[in-house]
Amino acid sequence: MDLATFLVQCLNAVQYGLLLFLVASGLTLIFGIMGVINLAHGSFYMLGAYLAFALAPWFGDWFFTRLAVGVVLAVVFGYLLEWAFFSFLYERDHLQQVLMTYALILVFEEGRSLLVGNDVHGVAAPAWLAGSFRLGELMSYPWYRVFASLACVVVALGLYAVVNRTRLGMMIRAGASNRDMVRGLGVDIRLLYRIVFAGGVALAALAGMIAAPLSSVYPGMGSSVLIICFVVVVIGGIGSITGALIASLLVGIVDTFGKVFFAEWSGVGVYLLMAIVLVWRPEGLMKRGH
């Protein structure tokens, strides 16, 4: 493999990893702060992708508007879902959370099947992003993929800013370490959780919207992304956003280069990576405290 190809593959790996990070960060936030294991998180990603497909004819090339509308819808959806369903899960044990959210996946998948059917759909990138630019002699690289990576970086920076530099972020971090104390200080912890949950849903949905032109929109997309997200969270450490970022990039590299060098065994590579990390650091790479 020559240098040019290697660099392009690295570009591919980073682009995949960054999208994964967007979904995984939502999962790790929800889990890290509320202690709820949510198997339906992949469904939010699928929701975003199908939203991109459904909204496309209405918004045409008004791409950012479409994204914004999608995010708003996702936030509302997340808020309502937390209020109606997830808030009952905090007091329950993990087994019950697993089962309830597993059942939720079934409901979402069939709901999608009823509303939109089971076909595979393509979503076009907006016209102004639809071209490619030449990467030297080798090949052309689509502009949209560059955009996707940049968008993820922007969101990641925004996330960092919110969590570490705002009052809301401070409350989130405080609520994660000691729920009762925060409540005692007058903060409405339930409202806080609702906001965090809605944020997590929005992150996953945004990732789905951005990914739709890259991966197409198809029924199984929620499940496939969910399990990889679990791997990312396990490798990175639950609750750690930095960990999720590092882990996502690692997974992107293993997956991309695995596809090229190991063809049929590439699917297994990511799990081997997880196994290695577990042997070395059972709590994940960036787990702080106990």
Place this chain on the structure above:
Amino acid sequence: MATEATPLAGEGPVAEVGTLPDIARREPGGWLVPAAAVVLLAALPALISPYAQDLVARIAIYAIFALSLELLVGAAGLVSLGHAAFLGIGAYAVVLGSGDAGGPLVVVLALAVGGAATYALFVGALSLRTRGVYFIMVTLAFAQMAYFVVHDTKAGGGSDGIFLYVKPALGIAGKTLLDLGERLPLYYSVIAALAGTYGLLAVLLGSRFGHALAGIRVSEQRMRAAGFSTYPYKLAAFVIAGGLAGLAGALLAIKDGAVNPELLSWHESGAVLLMIILGGIGSLRGAVIGAAAFTLLKELVQSEALFGALASHWQLTLGLAIIAFVALLPKGLIGLGALLRGKAHG
């Protein structure tokens, strides 16, 4: 940029499964109830159609699968979301080990149980280093790994699955004693396997080993503080559970004559968890009842007679039913019995 993880994630198994009835306690009726059930099952072929016998055999196989998970979740308090991997490995081992000409029963069963137990050893050794939600996610991930091996690689046969062309038979010196290609021998073998699994687990859980697991489930910290090394016990439970699931998988492959990667999917892992919670965690009978209830529930929601057009979207009905069930009846069907008895006396 890291947020502190919640204290919930770090605690021992008690945080995952809440308060559990002691699985080693004597259930009402003692040995009589299971024995009567076996007799009834043995008599069924005379009364029901071959299609129904197939269904009963299927339920019995899933009951073995559920019982194996009960050992992990109910007895040791380890919630595994990747148990289907062992079912699938057992099934694939039978088909791959049989080749084109079929194989001796003892050999293929050994491959199935042994293969599943070996993978359980690998997975257990790594995942038991983690706790709580990590454990759940890691077991799921390792099951996915096995899924990809059979789904993607030529060794595993690919996404369409592979077929068992000649079913195994038990023979000595050229004479066939038990041909599992015939319907009745297969049926009775499955019932016998179920009875054997049930008996084995009942004895195991009543022993010192079972009491140690119960102690770990209730409070691992206390056990460790008392100088007890908990890891080997958990690993042993994990391996035994894996091996038994492999047995269930082997029987499934023999019965259906076909295996496919979906046997290792997390839908299957989720389904078996549902079975034991449906029946009631912490009870061997609950596992069997749960397996039957879940299989019949699935048949029910797919019935066009009852649900009309919604039958093709049965997963929606199933999902809603599960949510309602877990929300309203957390102790499962076994708990229902106690609930009704309580109301009667109350």
Place this chain on the structure above:
Amino acid sequence: MRPEISLRPALAAFALAFAGSAFAQGAPLKVGLMLPYSGTYAAIGTAIENGFKLYVQEQGGKLGGREIQYFKVDDESEPSKATDNVNKLIKRDNVDVLVGSVHSGVALAMAKAAKDNNTLLVIPNAGADAITGPMCGANIVRSSFSNWQPGYAMGVVAAQKGVKRAMTITWNYAAGAESTKGFTEGFEKGGGKVIKDLNLPFPNVEFQALLTEIAAQKPDAVYAFFAGGGAVKFVKDYAAAGLNKTIPLYGPGFLTDGTLEAQGASAQNMLTTLHYADDLNTPKNNAFRKAYALAYKAQPDVYAVQGYDAAQILGAGLKAVNGDLAKRDQLSAAMRKTVVDSPRGKFTISAAGNPVQDIYLREVKGNNNEFRSIAVKSLSDPARGCKL
């Protein structure tokens, strides 16, 4: 899909089966259609059923003098449910003939069940080589193609065009593997060499890493097997990576059948091979297309032709035995010996049960796959592993 424990349906089915065999000639022929009526392949399933019923209608509603009674099961293109689904048709509905399926994995399960129960099976699409290979049987016939056939033909064409180094890319499943194997065989026989086989898990459509690899290896041509949504995406991504300008993309007809509108400019001038071309200017094809459009208000495609021919083959067999299914051996032999007057051209059936047919070379122009020439005449699948 009913819970099966109650006795009454079982008794009723038993009685029906008795009645069926007693009144062989007069009773309707039970045809079990196991096709995808939902999911990605739903449109294909419908096209096949339409084609089948069109032929029956042209024969006055009867095949071999017997009326047809249809039983339908939606196989959802799920191999994991296939064994259960086909057993519903065989054991619960007691069908005389099975027709299906589209997905190769599902068809394999059907073939196994057909062999175990000695039921007649006509396959109107699924190209799994194994069905007319190790799994072949006298009671199993295919009216479509084997995955190997279009691939082999494309390989021959590529070698003739002077291509020396090629790469293949497909999904990691039986259909993809068999198609690329066919291509490799035809290609290397003509003096070419396949330098690398790329694949990704089905139904993943993230091609980026593999497209980069293709660009790095710089082959003379690429052979791709994808279908449906995957075909659309791949052809578009291939063009977006700028590869279509320097490395010609070849494939079986599935890469461009039914997908041209979505693929648009990215598919123009692509060469594909298939046993059918929409614009074949023969009297039979023109008549067929007219009749189909009239009956179903839609244009037929290769799948409709396959369904139509499935009914033809079955009809020919039934005619030879006057509708008497008890004369099974004669029936199967007649089905094998028939010369099928298909919209695709006349074809015969190999001993293993697969069509021996011309494979056409087509080129994409606008929204059509236009016929160019016959790539290979009377191509017969080698049926490796078949003991017939």
